[in-house]
Amino acid sequence: xxxxxxxxxxxxxxxxxxxxxxxxxxxxxxxxxxxxxxxxxxxxxxxxxxxxxxxxxxxxxxxxxxxxxxxxxxxxxxxxxxxxxxxxxxxxxxxxxxxxxxxxxxxxxxx
Numbered sequence: 039x040x041x042x043x044x045x046x047x048x049x050x051x052x053x054x055x056x057x058x059x060x061x062x063x064x065x066x067x068x069x070x071x072x073x074x075x076x077x078x079x080x081x082x083x084x085x086x087x088x089x090x091x092x093x094x095x096x097x098x099x100x101x102x103x104x105x106x107x108x109x110x111x112x113x114x115x116x117x118x119x120x121x122x123x124x125x126x127x128x129x130x131x132x133x134x135x136x137x138x139x140x141x142x143x144x145x146x147x148x149x
Contacts, residue, residue, distance in 0.1 A: 073131050077138060078102060084142045091148045094141040101134045
């Protein structure tokens with residue numbers, strides 16, 4: 039009975055290992071940079087659609103520039119990004135993403 043449970047556990051782990059491996063980002067730099075590109079595109083789309091006022095556009099662009107500058111400092115300080123730096127950048131990107139959404143959906147019209 040114990041052998042069956044051990045075999046079942048090993049089979050389960052063997053089936054889950056490829057899924058866990060695939061979920062881990064292989065190139066974290068690309069992940070951060072990809073998010074920055076997507077957010078810049080969302081800002082650009084909001085400008086083209088007339089969903090962002092000039093003030094909102096300037097503030098969002100400044101936020102994006104600050105994140106890029108912070109990332110540059112982190113990357114120059116050592117061997118890439120450590121866990122705390124990556125977490126900080128992700129938190130900043132999350133905050134900016136929410137700001138982009140709110141600015142695009144607040145029914146203000148550019149003058």
